[in-house]
Amino acid sequence: MARVFLINPPSPEPVRTPLLSFCHLAAALRSAGHEVAVYDASTPHAPRDHDTIAARAAAFAPDLVGLHLKTLHVQPAYALADALAERFTLVAGGPHATIVPDEPFGHGFRWVIRGEGEDALVELAEVVDGRRGAADVAGLSWLDRGMVRHNPIRPFLMDLDRLAPPLSALDLFDPSWYEPRVPGVGLAPAGILSSRGCPQACTFCSNDVTGRRFRYRSAASVASEVALLRSQHGLSAFSFFDDSFAVGRRRVHELCEAIIAIGEPVGWTCTAHPAHLDRDVLAAMKRAGCGGVDIGMESADPGMLLRIGKGVTVERVLDVLSWCADLGIHTVVNLMFGWPDETDAELDATMAFLDSAASIAGGFNARGVVVPYPGTQVYDRNHERFDFTGWWIREAPLEYLPFPTSWNEAEIVRAYGDDPALDRNFFKHPPHRVARMRDALALKASLTMAISHRRMAAWSAGPPASQGAAPIGVPAAGAR
């Protein structure tokens, strides 16, 4: 049996909850009989210097050391890999490794796993054990006598119910890495995946691991994870980390019924595409504890919506916002700026929408200047033209500052408006438009704060009957 040490490398943006992908990977390895340890150097309090990380790894005596790679934070990850490569056999995985699998071999990695990792990492552990040949592992890229070899792709996991339960790996995360916790509430990943994949094909989205093929767990399997989260970890509020939660009316209704049948109240949020939300589905979600929906809209200009393949109309978003407002579901509308060839008029349309939607929206996402992630159409079609090929290693990392965790108005306004992608100006917008985008970021911040004040004032006058959770959380940064 192999010993596998998984590291989430240091990043300037701390992750404040156990990394869900590591829960999945560690649970899969353990259920196949392997020994696993996890080190999350991207948390607020875990020591992040290379010597400490190397010493922790050495103490575990691993056969394999795995690093999670995200594009934005790949430079500190490669620096760590360079420091570990002589002592350990390294495997890379995660979104960036999936999209650019050749790159990690320049930083001492011996193996790269592309795509979903649960089965592939278990099979690689068998290769390390000498029970299987590397050429047999689908989705594996590897060094074969000094040459990089890419095995055929691994098909998406279709039967998600057979995965080992991610919560079974929580004991591997050291609670001291995270913020002080609320008494009675255990350490948990803050999220559940009820599905993987998204049928849309937005030109800017970097969901290559989970892909376009929508797959989902049975309602019973998800409900049992929700119940466990509540009973064993004291957590009654969580998010669905699904790419697109509301795909499939019948599925959503069944899932909501199963959550209600647990018989204990829970509160949750999700990200959904407006095309999948109607009043009926939203009402079912509300009954099952949905307190908030993160709505991907991205632009309010109809022509731009077509260009980015969003598959949504402004009218539909307004309908969804008013249904949510009626039902007491909080909404965060995701809007982005700085698209390639975005005109003044298109940017103005989005800014005008911000003003007009502020009376019914629950808030807007923080930041939002477009970043051309590798593997996306926005990257492929523009990197030569705007000369940003390989920006993630060629240029200094984009320094997103940590998002505030408590209610400090000045800090929240700063965090909303402070977007390093604006100064990077990937698509070479003229100075007047960059200034206008700065105004747009400031507008999102001020409108979101105004909406928060309005909600707090309404609450202090007595919570409305339809309202879910109290408006005490800080506004969120969209993950994509």
Ligand code: B12
């Ligand atoms: C939830 C989420 C978050 C949460 C994570 C909370 C937590 N405690 O887990 C938070 C809000 C913190 C977050 C933050 C960010 N996120 Co985020 N996030 C997601 C989201 C929606 C789900 C993640 C997830 O659990 N996926 C499901 C699992 C199954 O997939 P996975 O994570 O890729 O892991 C699988 C494989 O990659 C592989 N694997 C992963 N790691 C490893 C390691 C090894 C060694 C091996 C072998 C395999 C392997 O196996 C895993 C299991 O199958 C994804 C979208 C998505 N579809 O994944 C975006 C996503 C991962 N996020 C993204 C981004 C950009 C960010 C931010 C950089 C945002 C920003 N600041 O601008 C930050 C980075 C913060 C940081 N320091 O890391 C991008 C990454 C794109 C890229 N090319 O890197 C994604 C893909 C969204 C998108 N469509 O663009 N995020």
Ligand code: SF4
């Ligand atoms: S941005 Fe959202 S809707 Fe578009 S492809 Fe990505 S996950 Fe799907």
